[in-house]
Structure formats: C-alpha cells, structure tokens
Amino acid sequence: MRLPLLLVALILCGTIFYAQSEDEKQIKALYDAALTNGKAYDWLNHLSNQIGGRLSGSVQAQQAVDYTKGQLDSLGLDRVWLQPVMVPKWVRGTPEFAYIETKPGLTTNVPICALGGSVATPDGGLKANIIEVQGIEELEKLGTENIEGKIVFYNRPMDPTKISTFAAYSGCVDQRYSGAAEAAKFGASGVIVRSMNLRLDDYPHTGSMGYGDTPVENRIPAAAISTEGAELLSTTLKLNPNIKFYFKQNCKQFPDVESYNVIGEIKGSTHPEEIMVVGGHLDSWDLGDGSHDDGAGCVQSMEVLRLFKKTGYRPKRTLRVVLFMNEENGLRGGNKYAEVAQNKNEQHVFALESDSGGFTPRGFSFDCSEENLKQIQSWKPLFEPYLIHMFVEGYSGADIGPLKGQGLVLAGLRPDSQRYFDHHHAENDTFEHVNKRELELGAATMASLVYLIDKYGTIPQKQIKG
Amino acid sequence: MRLPLLLVALILCGTIFYAQSEDEKQIKALYDAALTNGKAYDWLNHLSNQIGGRLSGSVQAQQAVDYTKGQLDSLGLDRVWLQPVMVPKWVRGTPEFAYIETKPGLTTNVPICALGGSVATPDGGLKANIIEVQGIEELEKLGTENIEGKIVFYNRPMDPTKISTFAAYSGCVDQRYSGAAEAAKFGASGVIVRSMNLRLDDYPHTGSMGYGDTPVENRIPAAAISTEGAELLSTTLKLNPNIKFYFKQNCKQFPDVESYNVIGEIKGSTHPEEIMVVGGHLDSWDLGDGSHDDGAGCVQSMEVLRLFKKTGYRPKRTLRVVLFMNEENGLRGGNKYAEVAQNKNEQHVFALESDSGGFTPRGFSFDCSEENLKQIQSWKPLFEPYLIHMFVEGYSGADIGPLKGQGLVLAGLRPDSQRYFDHHHAENDTFEHVNKRELELGAATMASLVYLIDKYGTIPQKQIKG
Incomplete structure (x- = not known):
C-alpha cells in the first residue's frame, strides 16, 4: 500500500513530535533529579574535605579509589571493578x-x-x-x-x-x-x-x-x-x-606503584556490546584538594549513572563510568583503559569526559565525524531551556583521548572557563569554590547527552570513511 | 540606470560583509580593552572595600555619589552632573x-x-x-x-x-x-x-x-x-x-533625605537628541558591601563610556551613564530620572540596565517591539565568539522601567544566575565573590550592544504602532 504523500508527512511529523516530547520529558527528569536530589556535591565534599589532594601513588589516591568504589557499589549498578595500573609516584x-x-x-x-x-x-x-x-x-x-x-x-x-x-x-x-x-x-x-x-x-x-x-x-x-x-x-x-x-x-621521584581506575557499569538492555563511557580523573595535584580538577568531573560522571537509575531509565547500550587514575602526571589510567578495551575487543561508541571544572555548563566540544557532529547538533534545541548553547568541534579530554583510534564519538563537557585558572593546580582548588547548582547542572547536562546518544546511537565512523 | 540583478546582489553582499567586519573589529576592540585595561574592577574595589554597603540616605550612599561623580569627571565626558532626588531613610x-x-x-x-x-x-x-x-x-x-x-x-x-x-x-x-x-x-x-x-x-x-x-x-x-x-x-x-x-x-524609618542620581554623558555626534542610557543602581543593602547588587552594574555602566573613549569610538547618539539611587527600597531614583526626562521632553531610544550581578554574561533580555527584537537578534552572530547566546524577550531592569512609556528599547544584561542568590542582600555580597574577568566581560558585552544600537539605531515604536 502506498500512502499519500501528505499522510506520510503527517505520520513523520507526528513521530518526530512524539519523540521530541519524550526526550524533553526525560531530560527534564534528569535535570530535576540532579537539582533536587543530587549526590554529586556530597560525594565531592567527601573527596575534598575527608580525603583531600590525591596525587598518583599517594595514600589519598588510594583512599579515593576505595571511597568511590564503595559509593558505586551502593548504586546498584550491574558491575563495579578496579582496573590495576602502575603509576608514577612523585613526592613534593x-x-x-x-x-x-x-x-x-x-x-x-x-x-x-x-x-x-x-x-x-x-x-x-x-x-x-x-x-x-x-x-x-x-x-x-x-x-x-x-x-x-x-x-x-x-x-x-x-x-x-x-x-x-x-x-x-x-x-x-x-x-x-x-x-x-x-x-x-x-x-x-x-x-x-x-x-x-x-x-x-x-x-x-x-x-x-x-x-x-x-x-x-x-x-x-x-x-x-x-x-x-x-x-x-x-x-x-x-x-x-x-x-x-x-x-x-x-621533591623526589620514587619507583612506580600499583593503583587503579575505578569502573562501574549499567549493562545495555538491547545493545550491551556498545559501550558508552563517562569519566573524569580521580587523581589530582597535591596543593589543594582537587575539587575542580577533577573531583568535580568524577562525581558528575558517577552522578550520570545514578540519575539514570533514579529516573528509571535503563540504557539500551552499556553505560560505564570510569574514574581514571594519573591524568595529571602520566596519563597511565587513560592509556591502560584504552589498551584493555582494545585487547578485549570492546566496542566503544561514545566517551565523554568532564575535566574543566565544576562551573556552570555551557555545552560540549566534540572530536568526531562531521555526520555525528551534525546529528548531535540537531539536539541543540533540547538543551536550550537549560542555557546550554555550545556544540562545537574540538578537544574532548585527556583520559579518553587514547580511545580515539577505536572509531567513536569523543566529547568534553565545556563549563564556563573564566574562574578555572584562578584555582587550577593551586592551593586554592578547594571545595568552597564549587557551587552546588553549577556542579549539578553539569552532571544533568552530561546525563542528557548520554541519554540522547543511547537512544539514537552514533553513526559508526568506519562506515563513514568507507 | 538599472543595475543587473547579480551586480546589485554583489554590491549588497559587499556592503554587508564590510559592515560586518567593521562591527567585528570594533566589538573585539571593546572586549580587548575591557580585558586588558579595564577599570571596572578597581572602581568596584573602592565602592566595596573603601565605602561598603550603601543604603539610601546613609553616609556611605553619599560617599558613593561623591566617588563615582569624581571618577566620571576624570573620564573626559562631555557632561557629568548630579540629579537630586528625595529618598527614604530606613536604619537597621x-x-x-x-x-x-x-x-x-x-x-x-x-x-x-x-x-x-x-x-x-x-x-x-x-x-x-x-x-x-x-x-x-x-x-x-x-x-x-x-x-x-x-x-x-x-x-x-x-x-x-x-x-x-x-x-x-x-x-x-x-x-x-x-x-x-x-x-x-x-x-x-x-x-x-x-x-x-x-x-x-x-x-x-x-x-x-x-x-x-x-x-x-x-x-x-x-x-x-x-x-x-x-x-x-x-x-x-x-x-x-x-x-x-x-x-x-x-530598625527605624526616618524622614526622607536628599540624595542623587549620578549622571555622565558623551554627546552624540550626529543625533545628539537621541539618548541611550546604561545604568545600574548605586544604593545597596547594608549587610554586605553591595558588590554584586549592584556595585557591579554601576562600574560596568561607567566602563561602557570609558571603553568608548578608550577605543576612540564617538557615538552618533548621546550616551548616558546613570547610577540610580534607591532601587532597593523605593525606586525613587528611577522614577525621578524618568520624570525629569519626560518634563524635558528628552527622546530616549534605548536603556540598558545591569542589575543581576557581576557574573559571566550570557546575553540580554529585551522589553521592546518585535521589530526591534528581530533587528537585535540579527546581531547574535557578532556576540557568539564571546559566548553570548541569549537574546530573549523579557524583563529589563527596575530603574529603567519607568522610562517604558517613552517608546524605547529596554534591555537587561543577563549574567549567569546560579550564584546570585547565594549573596543577594546578605552579609556575603562582598568584593571577593566577584571575578575580575566575569565583571569585565559583562562591561564589554554591554558596550558592544550599545555600539550596535548607536550605529544602526532603533525602530521607533510609535512608527511601528502607527
């Protein structure tokens, strides 16, 4: 049966309209949950004020591994584990x-x-x-x-x-x-x-x-x-x-010591083999408590998975949070994660890093094919009610960079950058300089993008190149 | 002589391209001057730390009048004056x-x-x-x-x-x-x-x-x-x-006392009768030092005129900075200014208020005709390099509100609002919570809009209605 053109158009419009409304609803649910009932700020409080600066190889870095693993364990994810990695140990x-x-x-x-x-x-x-x-x-x-x-x-x-x-x-x-x-x-x-x-x-x-x-x-x-x-x-x-x-x-350099990436995942309901990563780095410099760099990115990434659970959305693809070790002085965690992924032949379709501070989110930058960028940019109107306007080509994040060869969409959260270098790597990168709402808005913005990527999928890069 | 259509199109494109480039250049000059050589932060430091909270009728309010008048005097404007206004005096x-x-x-x-x-x-x-x-x-x-x-x-x-x-x-x-x-x-x-x-x-x-x-x-x-x-x-x-x-x-209410709006202006070179206002309110609550509310708006408004002088741009229309007295508990300054303007038959074409804190600017909201909004929205691409995305219909500002009857374009600067109410009217509305760059970006954003309004003019509202 051939449908008259007008009817086809109406059905298509209807579908689009319906999908749009459902997306709007789910995104609103994610923001509402983050802003009324968020956990990111409490987690950051602990990382910053109970643990403090978490330089690779330090006691504090190990405490942060133990603490975040424990918190992920409590979220009812499908799997939480530590991925061993040898890291440099430099002491001030x-x-x-x-x-x-x-x-x-x-x-x-x-x-x-x-x-x-x-x-x-x-x-x-x-x-x-x-x-x-x-x-x-x-x-x-x-x-x-x-x-x-x-x-x-x-x-x-x-x-x-x-x-x-x-x-x-x-x-x-x-x-x-x-x-x-x-x-x-x-x-x-x-x-x-x-x-x-x-x-x-x-x-x-x-x-x-x-x-x-x-x-x-x-x-x-x-x-x-x-x-x-x-x-x-x-x-x-x-x-x-x-x-x-x-x-x-x-200061002194000691021999490498064993540390860990902390990983948790929700198995995808229909495409478990397609993996989406959200992450930040768990290590920090030693002068402050590493609240903006990158405690914020870690707790926002953990919050993405919690928000999915909280709003009752089960992803179709596997959603993994990775708290990378040793971004600051070695990138060993990021390299190890990519190496293991390749060895296991895992299929990563998307990775999003938050490592630019816990400030008001302004959008994302993407390291991906033009086709994928275009698809993502078509979602912009869904973000505008939350004052998220930036969907640009650009850098994603250091820790997810090593995944690049695996043909996926890489993205970086882009918060307002004006105050970042007032605190970056200094004694005053501390908890009181993180605003709760700004942190939560970042987590919700990340969760919203992950939701859309999960729902609509990405366009495989190899297919594009071929 | 009739030009072939293609030629007309080429000439038009050329004109638009040229105008665009000149605008881009002037706007960049304004931002560069604000960010490398701004005065707003120093002024705010004085208002906040040398004077402090400036409740209407207080000694500090009078000190702020004297200080800002002196600073405007030093800018080489065409005219600086005080506009007397009776204000309430309530004491904690x-x-x-x-x-x-x-x-x-x-x-x-x-x-x-x-x-x-x-x-x-x-x-x-x-x-x-x-x-x-x-x-x-x-x-x-x-x-x-x-x-x-x-x-x-x-x-x-x-x-x-x-x-x-x-x-x-x-x-x-x-x-x-x-x-x-x-x-x-x-x-x-x-x-x-x-x-x-x-x-x-x-x-x-x-x-x-x-x-x-x-x-x-x-x-x-x-x-x-x-x-x-x-x-x-x-x-x-x-x-x-x-x-x-x-x-x-x-607390106690005393009889009204005399105070002042502080006003400075650069006479327009070709349309001196058309007046553009930029302003904030000089009074504040008494608990903090009124840095965000609204020291920030005052120094940003002063900075707009200084940036025009600094970049050597002489406005075609008259540009006035007005530091309104008594926004917080009476709006007497705003009312007085509008009353005098009407009595003098002054022709106000534009008024822009900054009274939402000295945070990273996100854009403007406009209270104006649809035609004017459309014209202004056509300038959006000029602001995007500065991450200014909001050009929406909405509220302008309390002090400029009383001008509304005079058929002009009213606008309010819209900074990021997440942290504003952490400080608003409280003991912690203090200088150290204002970031220098965020404040300066706001001033440059205001100056850029004023520049475009000055250059292209506004569409008179009466003409639209008629």
Missing part, C-alpha cells in the same frame, strides 16, 4: 622556599612550588643570577653565553583577550612543560615559570613538566612562581639585572 | 537577635535580619507561638483563630528546578514583600520569612517589604531567617507545634 617533600636577593643580605621571599616531576635543588638550595624570557624561542637568541649557570625565568603571561581561558593556557603551558628541558640545553642551572593563572595573586600553580631526553645528570630543577611573585621578580630584574634568585625544593 | 540599628524556645529556658539562637522597611519589635523583643505556612494563600484557610497573636513563619523555598534563579526568586518573594501586611490582617504579631537563597547556609537575606494600606498601629515586625535557620525552625515545629519564637530588632 617539605615546602619549597625562594627569595630574590637584590644585594647580599637584602632578600624578599616569593611564593613558589616545584613543578610535578621536577628534580630537587641541591640540599642547600640553588642560588644564581636569573634571566627573564618570554618563551622558549628566546633561548636560541640569547645563546649559551647568556644563559649558562643562570636560572631561566619564563614570564610569558596568559593572554587575557582569549575568551576561552583554556586557549590562553595552551598559549603558555609549553614554558611549564618543556621549559626546563630546553633551558638545560643552554646550560641553565634551574627554571622558574610564571604560574598559569590569569589573576594576580600569591598562589603558585604546579603542573606536570617533562625532561624529554635530557640525560639524568643534566636535569635541572623547575618551579612555578605565583603571578604576583613573577611581577615582582620581573620589575626587580628591570631595576637590576644582576640580582640573584634562590630556591630550594625537596 | 543594633544587630537583630532571635531564638527558638522549645521549653522555658531551653533556647537555640538562629540568624535573622530585619526586612527593609520593617518596624521594630517592642523594646523587650517579641515572643510568641509560631505557625509555619508555605505561602500567603494558606492564611485564609488557617483563619484568624489559628493566627491571632502568633508569629507567621513563611517557609516556601525557592524552586531549585528553575534554571533561572530569578524565576525561582519570583516564585517566593511575595512572602517577603507582602507577608507582613497579609499576616497582620489575621492578627499575627510578627513575621519570619525564609531567606531568598537556594543554598543552605547561615546568612539571613534582607530585602524590601511593604505594609500596603495597613494602618500604622497594625504594622507588625518582619525579619528574614537564614535557610539553615528555617530548616531548623521547621523541624523543631514538627516535633512540637507549641514552641515559642523570640526576636528583637531595632
């Missing part, structure tokens, strides 16, 4: 100390902290002349004759005109990550890096650095200085380029 | 005090504050039985027999499922504003209102209330209780409905 040791010496005996203390992975200074500290540069590319011009024996002070600030503070971060972070390895090539004795912070304040911000192929005997200590400290140092240097800088840090 | 007096008495001698203190405009309690305070209601409409059902002599406790919370916290506020604030007048009709002896706050904490939130036509001798004292206090009181009442509540407050 006693607090760092630094001063500017304008002339012998005339010193001003400045706040610093060792960069993660740095070697210690000699036992008595390191004192040397210091030379300011605006970036790695200046080293070549200055040459060994101007650098040898000195401390190199990287002082290129984050660009305040970038609306995304992550773009401003990207424009500077090479100084922190590679600054020491590059300066060592020119005989520098140490490295001081302006903190990755748009605000002027007294908090030094740590973060990972690497020595690349620098031989062990040539590795030089590297520390971050607070932005106010950097301004002071720069001004002092302008007045007198012959000042000395002293710093002492006692 | 010594700190309020309250407790729950479960049995004689067994008391628990709870944090309260007098509502603005309330009468004092008797000198020795007021102690009475207390009855909880979820809203004014319950009074009728309870009737005088259940209310007479008692304190009425309004405890309807803000609805956490509303994404706009202002919508949640609207759904509750009648309890605060009219609760006392309504309860007095049933013989209540006083009123305690749950603070307008979505968060559970210990800050009572003040705000205006009115007695309507309640005769002076029947006016009963009204106070806000913190949300944690409200929860405690409600639970205690469930356990024992016969508990007593005691509170003492010493």
Whole structure:
C-alpha cells in the first residue's frame, strides 16, 4: 500500500513530535533529579574535605579509589571493578622556599612550588643570577653565553583577550612543560615559570613538566612562581639585572606503584556490546584538594549513572563510568583503559569526559565525524531551556583521548572557563569554590547527552570513511 | 540606470560583509580593552572595600555619589552632573537577635535580619507561638483563630528546578514583600520569612517589604531567617507545634533625605537628541558591601563610556551613564530620572540596565517591539565568539522601567544566575565573590550592544504602532 504523500508527512511529523516530547520529558527528569536530589556535591565534599589532594601513588589516591568504589557499589549498578595500573609516584617533600636577593643580605621571599616531576635543588638550595624570557624561542637568541649557570625565568603571561581561558593556557603551558628541558640545553642551572593563572595573586600553580631526553645528570630543577611573585621578580630584574634568585625544593621521584581506575557499569538492555563511557580523573595535584580538577568531573560522571537509575531509565547500550587514575602526571589510567578495551575487543561508541571544572555548563566540544557532529547538533534545541548553547568541534579530554583510534564519538563537557585558572593546580582548588547548582547542572547536562546518544546511537565512523 | 540583478546582489553582499567586519573589529576592540585595561574592577574595589554597603540616605550612599561623580569627571565626558532626588531613610540599628524556645529556658539562637522597611519589635523583643505556612494563600484557610497573636513563619523555598534563579526568586518573594501586611490582617504579631537563597547556609537575606494600606498601629515586625535557620525552625515545629519564637530588632524609618542620581554623558555626534542610557543602581543593602547588587552594574555602566573613549569610538547618539539611587527600597531614583526626562521632553531610544550581578554574561533580555527584537537578534552572530547566546524577550531592569512609556528599547544584561542568590542582600555580597574577568566581560558585552544600537539605531515604536 502506498500512502499519500501528505499522510506520510503527517505520520513523520507526528513521530518526530512524539519523540521530541519524550526526550524533553526525560531530560527534564534528569535535570530535576540532579537539582533536587543530587549526590554529586556530597560525594565531592567527601573527596575534598575527608580525603583531600590525591596525587598518583599517594595514600589519598588510594583512599579515593576505595571511597568511590564503595559509593558505586551502593548504586546498584550491574558491575563495579578496579582496573590495576602502575603509576608514577612523585613526592613534593617539605615546602619549597625562594627569595630574590637584590644585594647580599637584602632578600624578599616569593611564593613558589616545584613543578610535578621536577628534580630537587641541591640540599642547600640553588642560588644564581636569573634571566627573564618570554618563551622558549628566546633561548636560541640569547645563546649559551647568556644563559649558562643562570636560572631561566619564563614570564610569558596568559593572554587575557582569549575568551576561552583554556586557549590562553595552551598559549603558555609549553614554558611549564618543556621549559626546563630546553633551558638545560643552554646550560641553565634551574627554571622558574610564571604560574598559569590569569589573576594576580600569591598562589603558585604546579603542573606536570617533562625532561624529554635530557640525560639524568643534566636535569635541572623547575618551579612555578605565583603571578604576583613573577611581577615582582620581573620589575626587580628591570631595576637590576644582576640580582640573584634562590630556591630550594625537596621533591623526589620514587619507583612506580600499583593503583587503579575505578569502573562501574549499567549493562545495555538491547545493545550491551556498545559501550558508552563517562569519566573524569580521580587523581589530582597535591596543593589543594582537587575539587575542580577533577573531583568535580568524577562525581558528575558517577552522578550520570545514578540519575539514570533514579529516573528509571535503563540504557539500551552499556553505560560505564570510569574514574581514571594519573591524568595529571602520566596519563597511565587513560592509556591502560584504552589498551584493555582494545585487547578485549570492546566496542566503544561514545566517551565523554568532564575535566574543566565544576562551573556552570555551557555545552560540549566534540572530536568526531562531521555526520555525528551534525546529528548531535540537531539536539541543540533540547538543551536550550537549560542555557546550554555550545556544540562545537574540538578537544574532548585527556583520559579518553587514547580511545580515539577505536572509531567513536569523543566529547568534553565545556563549563564556563573564566574562574578555572584562578584555582587550577593551586592551593586554592578547594571545595568552597564549587557551587552546588553549577556542579549539578553539569552532571544533568552530561546525563542528557548520554541519554540522547543511547537512544539514537552514533553513526559508526568506519562506515563513514568507507 | 538599472543595475543587473547579480551586480546589485554583489554590491549588497559587499556592503554587508564590510559592515560586518567593521562591527567585528570594533566589538573585539571593546572586549580587548575591557580585558586588558579595564577599570571596572578597581572602581568596584573602592565602592566595596573603601565605602561598603550603601543604603539610601546613609553616609556611605553619599560617599558613593561623591566617588563615582569624581571618577566620571576624570573620564573626559562631555557632561557629568548630579540629579537630586528625595529618598527614604530606613536604619537597621543594633544587630537583630532571635531564638527558638522549645521549653522555658531551653533556647537555640538562629540568624535573622530585619526586612527593609520593617518596624521594630517592642523594646523587650517579641515572643510568641509560631505557625509555619508555605505561602500567603494558606492564611485564609488557617483563619484568624489559628493566627491571632502568633508569629507567621513563611517557609516556601525557592524552586531549585528553575534554571533561572530569578524565576525561582519570583516564585517566593511575595512572602517577603507582602507577608507582613497579609499576616497582620489575621492578627499575627510578627513575621519570619525564609531567606531568598537556594543554598543552605547561615546568612539571613534582607530585602524590601511593604505594609500596603495597613494602618500604622497594625504594622507588625518582619525579619528574614537564614535557610539553615528555617530548616531548623521547621523541624523543631514538627516535633512540637507549641514552641515559642523570640526576636528583637531595632530598625527605624526616618524622614526622607536628599540624595542623587549620578549622571555622565558623551554627546552624540550626529543625533545628539537621541539618548541611550546604561545604568545600574548605586544604593545597596547594608549587610554586605553591595558588590554584586549592584556595585557591579554601576562600574560596568561607567566602563561602557570609558571603553568608548578608550577605543576612540564617538557615538552618533548621546550616551548616558546613570547610577540610580534607591532601587532597593523605593525606586525613587528611577522614577525621578524618568520624570525629569519626560518634563524635558528628552527622546530616549534605548536603556540598558545591569542589575543581576557581576557574573559571566550570557546575553540580554529585551522589553521592546518585535521589530526591534528581530533587528537585535540579527546581531547574535557578532556576540557568539564571546559566548553570548541569549537574546530573549523579557524583563529589563527596575530603574529603567519607568522610562517604558517613552517608546524605547529596554534591555537587561543577563549574567549567569546560579550564584546570585547565594549573596543577594546578605552579609556575603562582598568584593571577593566577584571575578575580575566575569565583571569585565559583562562591561564589554554591554558596550558592544550599545555600539550596535548607536550605529544602526532603533525602530521607533510609535512608527511601528502607527
């Protein structure tokens, strides 16, 4: 039987309209549950205030594994398990100390902290002349004759005109990550890096650095200085380029230790073989309590599964929460998860990471095919009542990145970024700077996207390429 | 000469493209100037930390008038002046005090504050039985027999499922504003209102209330209780409905005093008779320092004019900043400004208010004709690089509301609202809760809209109606 065209159109419209309403209803149920009865904030309170900073290999990291596994166990998921992974263990040791010496005996203390992975200074500290540069590319011009024996002070600030503070971060972070390895090539004795912070304040911000192929005997200590400290140092240097800088840090790298990714899942009702991942990273830096980076992303991801249970929605595909270990200084958890997935021939169709802070969600960025992006963007109107507007192509997340080869849709939650680098990797990344509603809105926004992905599926990338 | 259609199309496209690029450039210049060289944050620092809460009629309100006039004077505007206006003077007096008495001698203190405009309690305070209601409409059902002599406790919370916290506020604030007048009709002896706050904490939130036509001798004292206090009181009442509540407050209404709206303007280069207003209100409640409500809106409005000067853009229309006095408990400044404008036959084409906190801007709401809204919405793509997405019909602002009759486009800046009611009218509305970049982004967003309105003009409403 051939239906008249108008009738077909009416049926199609009807179907679309019906589906739309059902989606609206389910999304509203997810937001309502998160905002009236959420667990994310309580979980974060525990992670932040009862456990604290969770650097890989630390007692606190293990406590966080135990705690989150216990909480996932209590949600009535189909399966909860720990995935072993060897992680680096770097320890800060006693607090760092630094001063500017304008002339012998005339010193001003400045706040610093060792960069993660740095070697210690000699036992008595390191004192040397210091030379300011605006970036790695200046080293070549200055040459060994101007650098040898000195401390190199990287002082290129984050660009305040970038609306995304992550773009401003990207424009500077090479100084922190590679600054020491590059300066060592020119005989520098140490490295001081302006903190990755748009605000002027007294908090030094740590973060990972690497020595690349620098031989062990040539590795030089590297520390971050607070932005106010950097301004002071720069001004002092302008007045007198012959000042000395002293710093002492006692950090140390230990052999790798065993740790875990924490994983829980709800088995898919009709396509259990198709796996959707939501996750954040359970480790954090040691200075604060890791509330925004990335306690927030962990509890939001756990909340996604809880919201599904709470609203009585059983996913058709398997939904997995993964709390990755060691994002900050190794990415071992993310790599291990992808490796195991590949070895087991698991079929991942979607992975969503929240690792940009627990601020008001603005949308998502997607690392996927154009066809998938188009499908996802067609869902935008469903999110607008919740003031979620960003559905752009872009970066997803560090921990889910290693899954990329497996032909899936990768996504990152994009919260408002303005305050993120006020706290990132610093002593003031603490619970009181997370707003309960903002955190909950993020969890509901993630759950809503997962719901739509589950319901409508993704377009397999291989099929697209083929 | 008739041009071939294709040529016309090309010329039009060219014009549009050119105009677009110029707009993009000017808007980027405004954002860059605000983010690299803004003054708003410094001004707010002074208003908040050197002056503090600026309740109408207070010394601090006068200091704020003097300070902002001085700052506007220094900007090289074409004219800066004070517009006199008589304002109410209500004074809180010594700190309020309250407790729950479960049995004689067994008391628990709870944090309260007098509502603005309330009468004092008797000198020795007021102690009475207390009855909880979820809203004014319950009074009728309870009737005088259940209310007479008692304190009425309004405890309807803000609805956490509303994404706009202002919508949640609207759904509750009648309890605060009219609760006392309504309860007095049933013989209540006083009123305690749950603070307008979505968060559970210990800050009572003040705000205006009115007695309507309640005769002076029947006016009963009204106070806000913190949300944690409200929860405690409600639970205690469930356990024992016969508990007593005691509170003492010493507030007093004085005769009106003279104050000022602070006004500055840049004369329009080609349409000086067409006036565009940007503004916020200079007065604030007395508990905090009024940083978000509405120091932020004042300094953002001042910044709009400074950004125009800084970027060398001379508006075609007259651009006026108005810092309105007495929004919080009288709206006398807004009314006076509109009255003078009408008396002088001034032609206002546009007014934009920022009075929703100094948080990340999300867009605007507009109270204007459909044609004007359509024109404004056509500019949306220019704002998207700055993550400004909301261009909706809606409320503009209290102070500019009285201009409405004059057939202009009214607009309100819409920042992210999630944290606003954590601070609104409470002791913790303080400078450290304002983020510099968020504040600056708001100012640049306002300036960009004013720039477009100035450049393209508005469609006169009378013309539309006719």
